[in-house]
Amino acid sequence: MIEQYGWSDALRLAFEPHARAGYTPGRIIVQQRLENLVATDVGVLSARLSGRLRHEAREAGHPAAGDWVALSANAGAGTATLHAVLPRRTAFVRRAADSVQTLQVIAANIDVVFVVTSLNADLNPRRLERFLAAAWQSGARPVVVLTKADLSDQPEVQAAEIATLAAGCPVIIVSVRQGVGLGSLMEHITPGETCVLIGSSGVGKSTLVNALLGEERMATQDIRAADARGRHTTSHRQLILLPGGGLILDTPGIREVGLIDADAGLSTVFEDIERLAQDCRFRDCGHDTEPGCAVRGALDSGLLDAERWAHFQKLSRELAALGVTKDRMAQEVERRRLASLQRAYRSTKKDLLDPEG
Ligand SMILES: Nc1nc2c(ncn2[C@@H]2O[C@H](COP(=O)(O)OP(=O)(O)O)[C@@H](O)[C@H]2O)c(=O)[nH]1
Ligand SMILES: [Mg+2]
Ligand SMILES: [Zn+2]
Missing domain, CATH: 1.10.40.50 (Probable gtpase engc; domain 3)
Incomplete structure (x- = not known):
């Protein structure tokens, strides 16, 4: 069963010391604050971190979706305890929402990063460039996916412009509405490989996953998680098995400010x-x-x-x-930091002068 999740000979080798210690391998498919869902040979288990791992996580960060872990299973109860995390081959990292310092792994051990942006009026080359830089840093292969081609008069012209900026990585045009481009997208998903979709909210990532699955599994902006028709859609990050054999991880929108600075991602991996x-x-x-x-x-x-x-x-x-981008990115981060300091300063000053608000 874990073979479907990308278990390989290389992983078996890396796992050997853990196997000797009596642990079972598994892959985290959902990571939430309290509960990790882990795919193992005895099924999907709900797992918690061991005391030691929880302690380590304070420094090294929490295990993430896509991580391979060593666990002790209580298959009868459907639970497990995680004891160790295998070294990551690649990782897509962003800044934690509550801090500029802390990095958060969104997806570990990924092979392809689909950088998704829509071909409507919101198309922003600078933003795409920054998503691409973050994707390169993950260590996985970036592929640009231009969605909602049906909303553009000249998708090919736009794609050609973006191809120059994307410096050699593939650019795919899709429209789920018209059923265009899903085949070319599939060509980049090899059985046993793991892909992640990144991009701003609303560009059509979840719609794409549903189209690949042939069912409404992910909640989209049209179909909410608590759908009136009682469909079982979800909006959390989950590693999903595709019919063709690959794995895909949908993510909620990542804002540009959440993207890491130039070299940080590379260093993490x-x-x-x-x-x-x-x-x-x-x-x-x-x-x-x-x-x-x-x-x-x-x-x-x-x-x-x-x-x-x-x-x-x-x-x-x-x-x-991408040096130019790197500078621009650093400048932008600094500009935003100053702007928020100024805002904070203005609001405290206002509070002091006018305590009633
Ligand atoms: N016109 C058009 N709209 C689309 C297409 N794909 C997705 N959308 C719409 O874009 C909106 C956002 O989609 P969603 O998948 O939730 O975006 P996400 O936030 O990136 O997951 C929804 O209203 C979708 O119906 C498409 O190919 N064409
Ligand atoms: Mg979504
Ligand atoms: Zn040397």
């Missing part, structure tokens, strides 16, 4: 590599032929996976190519 690079003899080591290069050493000894290293390099280059 490739922390080990960055730590490794600090051990190089030279500060500006190119990790090529320099003597005393810790990265080369780790590659030679097999400690660092060559493919992962290549992926990291590719992403670093792409991030560098």
Whole structure:
């Protein structure tokens, strides 16, 4: 059963120490404050964190949807305790709603990030660029999905403009209303792979998931979670099995301010590599032929996976190519921070002068 959720030989290997400790593997399909739903070989279990994991989570953050975990199951009761989280291959990260410092993993171990934006009047290239930058940082492959093509006079022209900005990643035009483009979208979802949909609220992400499933599973802006017709729709983030074999995670709208700063996401996913690079003899080591290069050493000894290293390099280059965006992003974050400080200042001053409001 967990094979459907993407369980692989590589994961089995990473899990070995946990298997020896008597734990069972599982994948978190829903992460909520109190309850995690975990897919395991004995079914979907409702899981809580062990005391130790809860303690660790205070620093390292909570396990997220898509995480592979080591658990002890009480299959009879349908419950489990989570003891450990396997290292993440990729992660889509955003700033926690209540803080600029804390990062929150929206989806872990994803292969494709669908950056969804609609082809109506709201189409905003700058915003798309920022979503794309965040998608690149996840470590997964970004694919741009332009929705509601039926609302545009010239979807192809718009798509061509966006393709230049999307720097080589695929751009797909869809219209669920007209049944256009779902096939091309499916081509990017390989069985066993995990995809996540990101984008502003209202661009049509949940509608897309329902179209892929062939049923109204996700609540859309037309069909609410508590639907009068009693349909069982949901609005929480959930890893859903697609009929074709892949997995998809819908997300509620992510606001631009929630997107992380340029390099933070990359560091979250490739922390080990960055730590490794600090051990190089030279500060500006190119990790090529320099003597005393810790990265080369780790590659030679097999400690660092060559493919992962290549992926990291590719992403670093792409991030560098997005340098302009990075600056603009930093400026914008700073502008917003100042604006909110000013607002806060004005309202306290007003309260002092006029305590009645
Ligand atoms: N015209 C048109 N409207 C669409 C299409 N797809 C979704 N919508 C509408 O867009 C609105 C938002 O859709 P929803 O899936 O809830 O967006 P989400 O917030 O990104 O999940 C709803 O009213 C949908 O009916 C489409 O292909 N064409
Ligand atoms: Mg939605
Ligand atoms: Zn080096």
